[in-house]
Amino acid sequence: MAFEKDLNLDATELRLGLPGSSDESAKNQTPATLRSNNKRALPEESMSSNATASKNCDQETAPLPKAQVVGWPPIRSYRKNNLQPKKSEGEISGIYVKVSMDGAPYLRKIDLKVFKGYPELLKALEEMFKFKAGEYSEREGYNGSEFVPTYEDKDGDWMLAGDVPWEMFTNSCKKLKIMKGSEARGLGCV
Amino acid sequence: MNYFPDEVLEHVFDFITSHKDRNSVSLVCKSWYKIERCSRQRVFIGNCYSISPERLIARFPGLKSLTLKGKPHFADFNLVPHDWGGFVYPWIKALAKSRIGLEELRLKRMVVSDESLELLSKSFVNFKSLVLVSCEGFTTDGLAAIAANCRFLRELDLQENEVDDHRGHWLSCFPESCTSLISLNFACLRGEVNLGALERLVSRSPNLKSLRLNRAVPLDTLQKLLMRAPQLVDLGIGSYVHDPFSEVYNKLKIAIQRCKSIRSLSGFLEVAPHCMSAIYPIFGNLTFLNLSYAPGLHGNKLMKLIQHCRKLQRLWILDCIGDKGLGVVALTCKELQELRVFPSDPFGAGNAAVTEEGLVLVSAGCPKLNSLLYFCQQMTNAALITVAKNCPNFIRFRLCILDPIKPDPVTNQPLDEGFGAIVQSCKGLKRLSLSGLLTDQVFLYIGMYAEQLEMLSIAFAADSDKGMLYVLNGCKKLRKLEIRDCPFGDAALLEDVGKYETMRSLWMSSCEVTLGGCKSVAEKMPSLNVEIIDECEQMEFNLDDKQKVDKMYLYRTLVGHRKDAPEYVLIL
Numbered sequence: 037m038a039f040e041k042d043l044n045l046d047a048t049e050l051r052l053g054l055p056g057s058s059d060e061s062a063k064n065q066t067p068a069t070l071r072s073n074n075k076r077a078l079p080e081e082s083m084s085s086n087a088t089a090s091k092n093c094d095q096e097t098a099p100l101p102k103a104q105v106v107g108w109p110p111i112r113s114y115r116k117n118n119l120q121p122k123k124s125e126g127e128i129s130g131i132y133v134k135v136s137m138d139g140a141p142y143l144r145k146i147d148l149k150v151f152k153g154y155p156e157l158l159k160a161l162e163e164m165f166k167f168k169a170g171e172y173s174e175r176e177g178y179n180g181s182e183f184v185p186t187y188e189d190k191d192g193d194w195m196l197a198g199d200v201p202w203e204m205f206t207n208s209c210k211k212l213k214i215m216k217g218s219e220a221r222g223l224g225c226v
Numbered sequence: 227m228n229y230f231p232d233e234v235l236e237h238v239f240d241f242i243t244s245h246k247d248r249n250s251v252s253l254v255c256k257s258w259y260k261i262e263r264c265s266r267q268r269v270f271i272g273n274c275y276s277i278s279p280e281r282l283i284a285r286f287p288g289l290k291s292l293t294l295k296g297k298p299h300f301a302d303f304n305l306v307p308h309d310w311g312g313f314v315y316p317w318i319k320a321l322a323k324s325r326i327g328l329e330e331l332r333l334k335r336m337v338v339s340d341e342s343l344e345l346l347s348k349s350f351v352n353f354k355s356l357v358l359v360s361c362e363g364f365t366t367d368g369l370a371a372i373a374a375n376c377r378f379l380r381e382l383d384l385q386e387n388e389v390d391d392h393r394g395h396w397l398s399c400f401p402e403s404c405t406s407l408i409s410l411n412f413a414c415l416r417g418e419v420n421l422g423a424l425e426r427l428v429s430r431s432p433n434l435k436s437l438r439l440n441r442a443v444p445l446d447t448l449q450k451l452l453m454r455a456p457q458l459v460d461l462g463i464g465s466y467v468h469d470p471f472s473e474v475y476n477k478l479k480i481a482i483q484r485c486k487s488i489r490s491l492s493g494f495l496e497v498a499p500h501c502m503s504a505i506y507p508i509f510g511n512l513t514f515l516n517l518s519y520a521p522g523l524h525g526n527k528l529m530k531l532i533q534h535c536r537k538l539q540r541l542w543i544l545d546c547i548g549d550k551g552l553g554v555v556a557l558t559c560k561e562l563q564e565l566r567v568f569p570s571d572p573f574g575a576g577n578a579a580v581t582e583e584g585l586v587l588v589s590a591g592c593p594k595l596n597s598l599l600y601f602c603q604q605m606t607n608a609a610l611i612t613v614a615k616n617c618p619n620f621i622r623f624r625l626c627i628l629d630p631i632k633p634d635p636v637t638n639q640p641l642d643e644g645f646g647a648i649v650q651s652c653k654g655l656k657r658l659s660l661s662g663l664l665t666d667q668v669f670l671y672i673g674m675y676a677e678q679l680e681m682l683s684i685a686f687a688a689d690s691d692k693g694m695l696y697v698l699n700g701c702k703k704l705r706k707l708e709i710r711d712c713p714f715g716d717a718a719l720l721e722d723v724g725k726y727e728t729m730r731s732l733w734m735s736s737c738e739v740t741l742g743g744c745k746s747v748a749e750k751m752p753s754l755n756v757e758i759i760d761e762c763e764q765m766e767f768n769l770d771d772k773q774k775v776d777k778m779y780l781y782r783t784l785v786g787h788r789k790d791a792p793e794y795v796l797i798l
Contacts (some may be wrong), residue, residue: 107305110302110626112303112360113303115519117388119519119544
């Protein structure tokens with residue numbers, strides 16, 4: 037029934053069955069345990085609230101990954117407790133830098149990790165501050181633009197954004213500044 | 227009828243070392259039984275509740291080495307409450323009172339108190355070796371007692387134990403006179419250690435062959451230790467984080483060059499992946515590499531590393547190696563016998579992880595593969611059939627699909643045919659763990675083909691009692707059967723209760739067996755302990771035979787009901 041799907045009663049239902057066990061594909065071959073309802077529900081075996089996030093997966097074979105069944109997957113507690121996820125090693129934590137713009141009353145902050153390269157970064161900055169940076173070229177920088185993206189690097193120098201490879205940029209960028217084109221003119225010329 | 231004097235027979239028996247063989251020898255006749263029992267030095271007890279320490283001591287007066295296992299295997303996965311049992315204290319107490327000259331104690335899944343460790347350390351003059359695997363209940367104070375009192379200690383090996391770490395001083399308790407260490411593994415300890423004491427200990431241990439450090443040992447110390455122990459064969463690195471341009475890094479490079487004997491490497495509990503090149507020289511000689519606690523090593527860096535490991539026989543790795551990385555393993559590690567791929571993100575969205583592709587690649591590239599533990603995102607029948615064809619020599623095959631009832635994603639079929647191919651092809655298969663969508667059919671295959679199977683683990687599988695019956699009827703050598711969340715009920719449980727006496731144990735949780743069924747087994751088989759673990763204590767209020775039992779653990783025993791069970795364990 038349509039409205040039931042919207043309410044996503046399935047995802048929030050407390051039951052012993054596995055996450056995703058209401059799959060279409062599994063319906064014909066679901067083991068008896070998952071069909072039976074005459075067991076008392078153990079306190080541990082409930083869907084976590086995160087499960088509702090995957091409500092769109094109801095009809096697909098994808099499992100609801102966040103809900104947890106006790107003792108599955110079968111890994112020793114020691115291993116579970118001691119395996120530091122990649123996240124804590126700084127791999128996935130963001131690189132947040134302040135972004136200021138000449139004339140703007142306050143600064144913004146963006147996560148450089150989110151972008152794959154300069155084009156995406158520029159697009160985001162343009163949208164954020166409502167300006168156009170123009171075309172970048174190695175020889176002339178952002179020629180003919182009213183505003184130009186610059187950054188302060190680890191050495192404290194102000195650089196034009198776009199000259200160095202992306203990885204090098206994200207590793208060395210301390211803050212971004214969108215300068216007025218007229219002030220930035222000196223930078224583009226070598 | 228003995229044509230030989232006892233001493234000759236005893237000498238002959240000296241050459242028979244496997245437990246199975248010695249057990250067989252003891253059954254030949256009364257005099258062989260007597261000679262064997264008096265000369266036996268090593269005893270293995272797979273279930274500490276199957277026999278009592280007193281009977282052990284009475285039968286084997288010459289006992290020097292004892293191995294004991296406590297909790298059922300599923301205790302590893304939080305299915306057994308902490309205080310269920312498996313206490314080692316009564317064993318140590320009884321042995322201490324006796325005249326047994328215990329030299330070695332190896333424990334798995336047991337509760338070990340500081341008190342037991344202290345008693346152990348003071349009771350046996352020649353005590354040499356303590357190995358604790360997946361144990362709990364002790365602190366570093368207990369370790370301090372071992373260090374201080376065991377004058378001839380050769381081995382202290384702590385594997386994956388939950389230890390309450392009171393920090394630092396236990397290492398300093400090894401007296402200056404202790405120079406006998408061959409193996410020291412404290413990788414599972416979380417706290418600080420006295421680095422100076424560690425360095426001095428290693429310096430005065432010329433026989434040290436195996437050293438596994440914990441996270442608190444920095445690279446600086448590692449380098450110093452390696453300089454003092456270039457004879458190491460097995461190394462576990464704690465922390466591997468440093469600046470590649472530093473002095474320490476250069477010193478490490480030099481130290482590593484001197485370590486020509488390292489064949490086994492593990493740890494990297496903290497790792498800076500861009501600095502691995504310092505230790506590349508040892509990868510070429512490794513036969514065992516365990517990177518399963520090093521999620522920081524992945525992608526290209528990991529693959530580059532693996533490419534050096536041409537002599538690898540055993541590899542333990544995380545699934546962030548990916549199918550591509552397993553392809554590199556397949557191309558490089560032609561001597562590979564054992565592969566374990568652990569999940570790096572067990573409850574995650576499945577972004578990391580390996581699939582059937584990685585396994586197929588390894589099976590094609592590594593013909594000597596005989597032992598597998600593989601946590602994966604998905605598996606197909608086609609892949610399993612290919613693997614079965616490529617590797618007919620599997621002794622251990624443990625597959626864990628992270629979604630336990632996932633069918634073959636290509637055909638949407640259960641994985642019956644795939645596992646069927648494995649058991650049919652691998653005639654020497656001793657251990658099997660199943661997962662994925664499975665019907666009764668897979669158990670028909672297992673019963674038919676898995677003639678050497680000794681241990682079977684089943685979860686979320688089967689359609690009916692038939693599944694369990696196929697296994698019980700077919701697998702003549704079955705010793706351990708553990709089942710969770712399957713629709714097996716009393717009919718299957720009661721079909722052949724005599725079978726359970728030929729096995730070490732049976733575990734069934736979240737199945738369909740009732741209290742009445744369990745009682746029936748207990749009545750018919752007095753040689754079994756049938757334990758009901760009832761944490762919610764519903765049994766207390768409602769002893770209705772028709773009630774489903776949540777967790778049942780039964781095992782054969784020569785000593786009847788145990789006296790140390792907690793309140794929520796009902797022994798029928």
